[in-house]
Amino acid sequence: MLIAITRELSPGMEHCELSFVPREAIDMELAYRQHRQYQQVLADLGCEVISLPPEATMPDAVFVEDVALVFDEVAVMTRPGAESRRAEGASVAAVLKPYRKIVAIQAPGTLDGGDVLRIGRTVYVGASARSNPAGIEQLRALLTGHGYRVQAVAIRGCLHLKSSVTALTDDTVLVQPEWVDPSVFADFKIIEVDPDEPHAANALRAGSGILYPSCFPKTQARLAAAGIVVSTVDVSELQKAEGAVTCCSLVFAA
Numbered sequence: 001m002l003i004a005i006t007r008e009l010s011p012g013m014e015h016c017e018l019s020f021v022p023r024e025a026i027d028m029e030l031a032y033r034q035h036r037q038y039q040q041v042l043a044d045l046g047c048e049v050i051s052l053p054p055e056a057t058m059p060d061a062v063f064v065e066d067v068a069l070v071f072d073e074v075a076v077m078t079r080p081g082a083e084s085r086r087a088e089g090a091s092v093a094a095v096l097k098p099y100r101k102i103v104a105i106q107a108p109g110t111l112d113g114g115d116v117l118r119i120g121r122t123v124y125v126g127a128s129a130r131s132n133p134a135g136i137e138q139l140r141a142l143l144t145g146h147g148y149r150v151q152a153v154a155i156r157g158c159l160h161l162k163s164s165v166t167a168l169t170d171d172t173v174l175v176q177p178e179w180v181d182p183s184v185f186a187d188f189k190i191i192e193v194d195p196d197e198p199h200a201a202n203a204l205r206a207g208s209g210i211l212y213p214s215c216f217p218k219t220q221a222r223l224a225a226a227g228i229v230v231s232t233v234d235v236s237e238l239q240k241a242e243g244a245v246t247c248c249s250l251v252f253a254a
Contacts, residue, residue: 009035027237047206063241069139114126122151123139130159136150163179173190174191175192212245235248
């Protein structure tokens, strides 16, 4: 069984942290509808969706991916790079506790889940403004005993590693080459985003399915040409908060 932990939107989401996108007005009524559709697509892909209540004082709390990493053997509570987000993890840890042993990144380390891409037994971590060397080294120490290899990856021009690359299958990745060096993933089949859709590299695997934003038709056509079938969802309002489809859930096998 697949579990997908989500969280309802904070009514104060318009006060979210932003780094690489301009601040725009968020249509909250539409954002709520889009988030419900997102949860429904996860359910359609076979996930048991757990929805946590909103955190009124935590504008970014809907982006649950950033506060925890769930591996087969252990769950790692991160220490987000934005200080305003560090209180978000407690309620997520409480939900994860029945499923996994809980360990945590400690100060001075910082780590955002959006910077962490696991493919098989390799864990790629974006060396970003949100994830520092101390956090990456702590993650390496926590996972080495479980047989994972942790590799830091330089990124540029984007918030998180998974803004620039995500896995579509165990041997295929979707890459924005302007933001990450594709040679890091030379062992994989690489599909590059369409140049007209710079934010199109973020896709979410859920079991044998893939959840993908509906606003990138040119890149979706590239995926279709490669035999990659996706389930699309409109996340336009969440994107205004610098979110994407991976950000809004923690998907793992129970």
